[in-house]
Amino acid sequence: MPEDLELDFQSALRVAGITVPEDRTAIMLDAYRSYRALVAILDEPMPYAEEPAAAPRLAASPRR
């Protein structure tokens, strides 16, 4: 997790194009802290062979 979480939060808002009202900032920052903790779980190293669940499926054309 980045050291300066507030700066990180502001960056995320800028990327997403979202403005959070000032009176909601603290609670949203807290929620963002929880979210980053969840994301950290996804950063576990995985071998290459671990494919996503959403591997595409190409159906055959009816006219082969």
Next chain:
Amino acid sequence: MSEDLCFLTIAEAARGIAARDLSPVELTEAYLARIAAQDGVLRSFVRVTPEAALAAARQAEAEIMVGGPRGPLHGIPFALKDIFDSAGLPTTGHSARCLDNVAAEDAEATARLKAAGAVPLGKLATHEFATGGPSWDLPFPPARNPWDLTRFPGGSSSGSGVAVAAGLVPGAMGSDTGGSIRLPAAFCGTAGRKPSFGRVSKRGVLPLSYTLDNAGPLAWTVEDCAILLQAIAGHDPRDPASANVPVSDYRAELHAGIKGMRIGLVRHWYEADRRASDPTIAAMDAAVEVLHGLGAEVREVTLHPLAAYQATMRVIGAAESFAIHADWLRSRPGDYGEVFRYRILPGALVTGPDYVQAQRFQRILAAEMRAVLGEVDALLTATTWGEAPVMAEMRAEANFAAPPLTNPWNVAQLPCLALCCGFGPGGLPLSLQFATRPFAEALLLRIGQAYEAATPWRARRPAIPAEAPPEHPVSQAAPRPEPDWAAVIAALAARASIAPDAAQAAQLAEAMPHLDAMIATLPRDLPFGAEPANSTVLE
């Protein structure tokens, strides 16, 4: 005499072996001798395995003497792009990161080729982890184009294209995420076959993008591609993306001709969206005339602009590639080469919603193309913008700027065949692409065979110079960004938990506007029902 053997096609050599006029050992020795003589300047192989090759050739010869050949690949040499596993050998991905990555078992495609009796000659050069461009900071140097050693051989299956064109191997495996089989085929003048997504197993192949990668062959002729594809195609239950669709006989109607077929020419991609070189356009016009002469009807079709496919491919590819390499890029970025980092680090800044939008757009683009393929039998366009560029002038940034003509078939996940369609004023090959419906691999090969047989391009091979030209490594250094932009990049990088040094941050700052521009072109007003292309299917 032994040199002549190296220019037999796979089909010709197979006939010689079946008639017991040609020995697999003699054939293998001829290729090993030619590799030893010519590959010093070409650098197409990163590892030659003469002992294993000769042992396999002797075994094949003994088996054939007893019971005849199992098929057309029995006793025929082949080589692997060095992202395919071959048991007991390192799969390096041309990267310092994987020098000690010794494969415990064969990739499925490797195993199928060996089971067909083919003889493995070794591992071939690639761009690092199958992306990037010529690099001089990797454990192995970049391969050189056999038609002109100063020119780019295409990539990322560089060694595969070079080795086949130069007669160092009759067939090779490559991979194709955005054009990596067809680009080296085009620049080196070979045939290159990107199969339908899921047709060939990718198990045991280092991934670049789970949803765009394809494994496929490069060879000198269409028939040789058919022979190789026949051996490697088929369902692999251990590959989650492998299609459980029957494999037809790819040579049964190979010579049946194309009289009465309808070919859709996507001219606007190489004339209006971006203009190819005049010789390329002239070669495409000539190809259309050849198809007319063979009895096909050629009509122009209009699809989404090329940039739409590039944006979709780049956003998906960047996000997936970064996800695959994220942990190592964060902890040991120095283990990668500069070009790879340049290409992959922007993927850290692609947001989840952008990735999903690209996946949704992918399905729309693929559906549009399949609808057009209800009206025509195949699509035709150019493979590249012209002859191979000079390596000393290639910067990674250019790859973001020009939309490749090869991306649409990865986005649509359709089978595609690149073929030589002439030579430019520099004496280097030009190339066209045919594509068709999912799993209609036989139809595509039949069209390619008809075109190839009606043109003289297979008669010309490159003459390999004895001496290599001076080396001109290309700097990927980017200018220092403006302070405001540098601060934005720094904040975004911190958020993505990457820590680029000053040079890498400058490259990121240079590359990111290109990716941002592509992201901006993705449609944001799709209906709720527009599902991503990679919707999960339970089996």
